[in-house]
Amino acid sequence: MARAQLCAEPFSPEALLAGFLESRAGDGAVVSFVGLARDAGRDGGVVTVLSLDWHPVLTERSMAQIAQDGETRFGVSELLVVHRCGEVAPGEAIVFVAAAARHRRDAFLAADYVMDRLKTEAAFWKREHGPEGYRWIEPTDNDRADLARWST
Amino acid sequence: MARAQLCAEPFSPEALLAGFLESRAGDGAVVSFVGLARDAGRDGGVVTVLSLDWHPVLTERSMAQIAQDGETRFGVSELLVVHRCGEVAPGEAIVFVAAAARHRRDAFLAADYVMDRLKTEAAFWKREHGPEGYRWIEPTDNDRADLARWST
Amino acid sequence: MILRVQFFGRPSDIFGSSREVEIPAAGLPLSELRRLLLQSEPDAVDIFERYGVRAAVDNQIVSGDVLVTPVQAVEFFSMFSGG
Amino acid sequence: MILRVQFFGRPSDIFGSSREVEIPAAGLPLSELRRLLLQSEPDAVDIFERYGVRAAVDNQIVSGDVLVTPVQAVEFFSMFSGG
Secondary structure, eight states: OEEEEEESSOOOHHHHHHHHHHHSOSOSEEEEEEEEOOSBOTTSOBOSEEEEEEOTTHHHHHHHHHHHHHHHHHTOSEEEEEEEOEEEOTTSEEEEEEEEESSHHHHHHHHHHHHHHHHHHSSEEEEEEETTEEEEEOOOHHHHHHHHGGGO | OEEEEEESSOOOHHHHHHHHHHHSOSOSEEEEEEEEOOSBOTTSOBOSEEEEEEOTTHHHHHHHHHHHHHHHHHTOSEEEEEEEOEEEOTTSEEEEEEEEESSHHHHHHHHHHHHHHHHHHSSEEEEEEETTEEEEEOOOHHHHHHHHGGGO | OEEEEEEESTHHHHHOSEEEEEOOTTOEEHHHHHHHHHHHOTHHHHHHHHTTOEEEETTEEEOSOOEEOTTSOEEEEOOOOOO | OEEEEEEESTHHHHHOSEEEEEOOTTOEEHHHHHHHHHHHOTHHHHHHHHTTOEEEETTEEEOSOOEEOTTSOEEEEOOOOOO
């Protein structure tokens, strides 16, 4: 089952992992990814807060679609995506992805794939705030190259 | 820093993830893998317990080497391997691997690589016990093919 | 009649989170709405081009052109950036 | 003199976790020790071959041949299987 959750408050990746491990249906392999807000931007500048604008409808729909695609494409038995929205402090988790599968490669691939798609296709708009104001963060060429790996 | 730990008692993957997230040095991406003992064997038969024989010296040494190689090869900042030994009940964790990196692909690759090597190069001998006795579990052709991916 | 257009991402730097636009009661093509918006804020032209600004009508992302009426929800936004 | 050889994995099905072998005080080649063991348990020949049984001497995996003396730790084991 694929699940996607938008989360306006800080969440605990370890609690999500614990719940995920309990719910998995007897499968042996669980891969998780945690993305954390950093206190330095791409240019090395101080980031005091990361803000994640979201859309009242498109954001959750895009997350659900990506989770569903990840589950179907790699035949994993459980897939969970939890994504923060709003203001995120450095050190807090932005995103949690977990995939359970019988074979570990499928779980790795599903989590990897879901992250690549979230980067460019989940309906969020990200800003790093620092002492000198904010700047928008768009997907990088690396992010696009990562995504392109899956289009074959 | 690469760490490897042999663990004779059941451990909590979520507690390990929590500790790992705290210790990471400001990196944004954390990938973890949890391998759990299943209650069915490869042939579908019931597994009542999995036993993991280990060597007093070679086991920890092989784990440490694999963890170190994973860290160095992918430039991750933190890498942790925890592996059970002795008797493992179905549903309990056998292995936990976590990798923290600045870029998520490095973290995915490091965890994936470490798991592939543990399957065939960590000094354990695995047996599935069931109603009709036990049988040894060796790496599969899949496991060997997975490992071969890294030799280029 | 008044259509309240919403903005997400880069376009909101210029238009704010929403802006009211006077449009015919019968509606107008999305492309024409876009043109009116850019005409009112010439600085937005570059933003729309560089950051792949797209539109959604009633929560559906629109490629190509469609007719937009005052009762519809119309939004413009720059490229997504999740994860 | 007595050398206590240890076994891990498949070979322990046949030899148990350890077995005492009488060897010269001056030692003998590992290959000869292996031959003696297989001679005493012909069923082990197939196991050693099919499951890639290797030896370690003083906690170092040995490829090729070495001299083994009674004061050394000698072990035979089938292929590893972790994770």
